[in-house]
Amino acid sequence: MPEGLCDQELMARLAGGDHESFHLLFLRHQKRVFRLAFRQTGNRLEAEEIVQETFVRLLRSAARYRAEASFETYLLTIATRLCLNAQARAYKRFEEPHRMDEPRIINVAASTPGPEDAALGNEIRSAVRRVILSLPDEERMALVLFRFEGLSYEDAARAMGKTVSAVTSLLWRARERLREGLKEWIDDAAVPSQDRRRKPV
């Protein structure tokens, strides 16, 4: 049964034309690819398209796959390149990439949140989202791969087609921009949640 096989073995079976292996790989990794694409593009529709295209390309390149790096890194490399290419194309067409999806409402303040905490949580969430999406594409991608997907510098560099030092520079710049953009909230971060209220403007 292919359920017990590892990703590399499934890829080997996929190269032999086993469609069930492809389905299993899809089920295992679709969430991760979708999360990466959504965090990079900030748009659900674009993220869905990138997931589709990633798996189509995975299937077409199954025969060429060599198990040198981990399968997840290989898959995320495909998704990363697709994201960056799509965003580069969008800028070439002088279009602002779609970033219209607003996140779900989730309380981030206290364990027993009141309405004010919920509003504050949404405000912080929107600020975080705005600052992340305002990062340059490559800096955001480095951040997504390193911070959210847990890739090492080496794997992030491989996925982005860059050197390790280039990726660390991107991360450093992203971190500086994040700290600057979230300064207001970072200063408040140490304050207990019940005392965390926006100052009147």
Add this chain to the structure above:
Amino acid sequence: MDKECQNVRRRLALVRPEDPLEAELEAHLSSCVSCRLIRQGDLATWGLLELYTAPPTPSDLWIRVNEALSHGRTPRRRETLGKWMEAFCSAWRLAPAIAFTVALGLGLGGWLGSALTIPYLVPSTPRTTTYAQDEWGAFDLAPPGSLARAYLSPMADEP
């Protein structure tokens, strides 16, 4: 800020909150208050990033991947097509209607043109000059019977 602090802060910025700190960094943090504050700021920044979550994965993605494979391409949603492409698609859909309107206009115009006679556009006296006279009249300055006249305008002397 000395060189060591600068180096430590650069390295700290690239350490995930869940990753263990190197002993050298730990030692520096225990003795340097300003770097410790920077570290707290970094941890707060990483913590805020946790709020950037993705929505749940759509349930029909597998179906769409299969559709893409059966069509040999990735089906694209209209929302992500370029504006020019959308305009072109809209115009292409309107093409039969535009062609029909143009054809109707031309047919109606032709029929009206042939059916109606507009009197003031018809010349009152028919034109009597011929092509030959107009064309060769310029050589009337040549004396009659001369070789030049005979050579250049043989038709002009004809009755």
